Amino acid sequence: MANESKQTADAALLGRLKEKAAWVWRETLKIHGTAPETRVASSLSPVEILTTLYYGNVLRFDPRNPQWEGRDRFIASKGHGCVSIYPILADVGFIGREELAGVCKAGSRLGGIPDANIPGIETTNGSLGHGLGVACGMALALKQKRSDAFVYVVVGDGELCEGSVWEAVMFAGQQGLNNLVLIADCNGVAMLDYCRNIINLDPLDRKLREFQWDAVTVDGHDIAAVYQALTNCRRAGATRPQAIVARTIKGRGVPQLENNALCHVKTLNQEQVAAAIGGQR
Amino acid sequence: MNPPQSMTMRDVFLGRLYAALKEGEKVFIVTDDFGAPTLDKIRSEFKDRFVNVGIAEQNAVNVATGLALEGFTAYAYGIAGFMTMRCYEQIRTNLSMAAQLRPLNVNIVGVGAGFSYDVSGPSHHCLEDITLMRLLPNMEVLSPGDWVTASRFAERSLRVNKPKYIRLDSKPVPQIYAEDAAVNLEDGFHELAQGGGTCVVATGFMMQVARRALAQATGPVGLVDLFSFKPLDGERLFGVLKKYRQIVTVEEGFIHRGGLDALIVGLLAKGGAAIPVRALGVDDRFIYDVGNRSLLHKLAGMDEESILQAIAKANAA
Numbered sequence: 260m261a262n263e264s265k266q267t268a269d270a271a272l273l274g275r276l277k278e279k280a281a282w283v284w285r286e287t288l289k290i291h292g293t294a295p296e297t298r299v300a301s302s303l304s305p306v307e308i309l310t311t312l313y314y315g316n317v318l319r320f321d322p323r324n325p326q327w328e329g330r331d332r333f334i335a336s337k338g339h340g341c342v343s344i345y346p347i348l349a350d351v352g353f354i355g356r357e358e359l360a361g362v363c364k365a366g367s368r369l370g371g372i373p374d375a376n377i378p379g380i381e382t383t384n385g386s387l388g389h390g391l392g393v394a395c396g397m398a399l400a401l402k403q404k405r406s407d408a409f410v411y412v413v414v415g416d417g418e419l420c421e422g423s424v425w426e427a428v429m430f431a432g433q434q435g436l437n438n439l440v441l442i443a444d445c446n447g448v449a450m451l452d453y454c455r456n457i458i459n460l461d462p463l464d465r466k467l468r469e470f471q472w473d474a475v476t477v478d479g480h481d482i483a484a485v486y487q488a489l490t491n492c493r494r495a496g497a498t499r500p501q502a503i504v505a506r507t508i509k510g511r512g513v514p515q516l517e518n519n520a521l522c523h524v525k526t527l528n529q530e531q532v533a534a535a536i537g538g539q540r
Numbered sequence: 541m542n543p544p545q546s547m548t549m550r551d552v553f554l555g556r557l558y559a560a561l562k563e564g565e566k567v568f569i570v571t572d573d574f575g576a577p578t579l580d581k582i583r584s585e586f587k588d589r590f591v592n593v594g595i596a597e598q599n600a601v602n603v604a605t606g607l608a609l610e611g612f613t614a615y616a617y618g619i620a621g622f623m624t625m626r627c628y629e630q631i632r633t634n635l636s637m638a639a640q641l642r643p644l645n646v647n648i649v650g651v652g653a654g655f656s657y658d659v660s661g662p663s664h665h666c667l668e669d670i671t672l673m674r675l676l677p678n679m680e681v682l683s684p685g686d687w688v689t690a691s692r693f694a695e696r697s698l699r700v701n702k703p704k705y706i707r708l709d710s711k712p713v714p715q716i717y718a719e720d721a722a723v724n725l726e727d728g729f730h731e732l733a734q735g736g737g738t739c740v741v742a743t744g745f746m747m748q749v750a751r752r753a754l755a756q757a758t759g760p761v762g763l764v765d766l767f768s769f770k771p772l773d774g775e776r777l778f779g780v781l782k783k784y785r786q787i788v789t790v791e792e793g794f795i796h797r798g799g800l801d802a803l804i805v806g807l808l809a810k811g812g813a814a815i816p817v818r819a820l821g822v823d824d825r826f827i828y829d830v831g832n833r834s835l836l837h838k839l840a841g842m843d844e845e846s847i848l849q850a851i852a853k854a855n856a857a
């Protein structure tokens with residue numbers, strides 16, 4: 260009976276997460292419609308990851324007190340590709356909903372890349388390869404403070420070419436930072452080409468395990484799989500840092516962007532945004 | 541003052557951090573596998589506050605950033621040239637930029653300023669750090685000339701909640717100041733001697749060389765120890781320098797590239813004083829010649845004799 264009610268609750272939560280993800284996806288496109296400078300393709304691949312973090316009871320946060328000591332720390336290391344966090348920050352109350360119409364406009368605090376001047380954003384992003392190392396320092400400090408808070412980092416797979424990421428990967432494994440969660444948004448496309456044609460890191464989960472991490476690979480658009488992987492990171496008894504290799508699609512749901520090796524810099528006009536939102540996702 | 545004692549800036553600095561750890565201060569020391577005798581004591585007694593990231597300066601700065609964001613006073617400790625240049629972009633993004641938005645006490649402690657590692661060759665000579673670090677907003681840039689000043693900076697590092705670059709010499713150096721000397725760190729400089737038409741402004745180890753040179757000078761020569769590029773009371777320094785007919789700057793760094801000489805030229809120009817500045821340092825080349833520090837100074841035209849010649853030329857002009 261208890262199991263049944265838990266399954267019903269989980270099913271209800273997953274249903275809500277799917278709806279939220281669809282909303283975040285639409286809002287991200289709408290933002291791009293008014294702010295064509297934003298990296299839309301890159302921001303559509305982590306939609307389910309960000310949605311599950313914020314709405315799936317995974318991240319602990321308090322929008323009324325963004326620096327709450329008990330919060331989990333979240334670092335959007337692939338900053339350019341996390342514009343999809345703006346609608347979430349507005350929806351949960353870190354920023355005003357009306358601010359979404361002003362992204363990249365003069366006077367707004369929401370630029371093309373989320374920075375630490377925005378409530379809920381911990382670090383200055385945009386330069387790739389820094390997030391995981393900073394997260395390691397935070398995780399180490401939290402352990403020293405006997406805090407049970409976790410540190411979550413989203414990196415892109417193009418970003419994984421930065422040597423500093425691997426310095427941090429080796430460090431986290433060595434230190435056994437089991438309060439650190441790395442989510443690699445592996446959409447398979449960098450700026451000029453498919454990642455496999457630049458530096459092929461497959462199988463990434465195996466490489467991470469070799470560096471003393473626990474790592475799983477999931478479909479990054481499958482809400483249930485993402486939810487299960489994220490909640491599993493906090494299980495009792497884990498001794499290693501946790502990694503989720505999320506297989507995603509860059510520009511997911513937009514035909515002009517999907518399966519396009521050059522979609523990173525592709526911009527959609529207002530009509531294309533409207534058509535994408537109106538079409539079947 | 542009692543007879544001047546020689547000590548390494550590094551051991552004095554780390555000694556203060558050891559005491560801070562003993563006093564229960566929230567200190568974390570991160571190193572890129574670079575040691576010191578005092579550090580051995582820290583890592584054996586405070587295992588949980590000492591972390592060796594391996595030879596990985598980028599990660600050392602990033603980890604120190606994360607620790608400081610969580611409220612610790614963090615030190616990233618390593619060889620000066622590598623601890624500044626290998627990870628310059630980490631310092632720029634995670635310290636210089638971030639500190640504009642929130643307090644962040646990360647101290648980049650670079651050992652081996654200038655020609656400290658004389659015979660190790662140009663990879664270990666650190667001639668760019670002053671220029672690179674003073675370029676970055678929100679960073680303090682500290683360049684002690686003796687271990688007493690280094691000790692004051694250790695104290696400051698614990699109290700001032702900002703990112704800092706502290707360049708230390710690797711070799712034992714005699715003290716310039718008495719341990720209880722009244723030196724205002726916020727001024728950024730200290731006027732050690734006045735008089736004559738020429739003032740020598742030196743920083744770091746070159747203060748030691750300049751003092752030795754000036755002891756041989758025939759007439760009075762002004763001497764300013766510029767121990768901090770930021771903070772620096774520029775107006776006050778201009779007030780000291782404007783009395784002279786000539787300024788000689790001496791630094792273990794590239795000249796005409798944004799270091800000490802550029803700072804002084806800029807200050808004089810801003811104040812509207814047409815006082816010529818003669819810059820001694822390394823002029824647009826690396827030094828592959830093998831030899832001790834004195835030889836390298838001679839080759840670069842910044843040894844005691846070169847300083848005396850520069851003063852004489854300035855006085856004759």
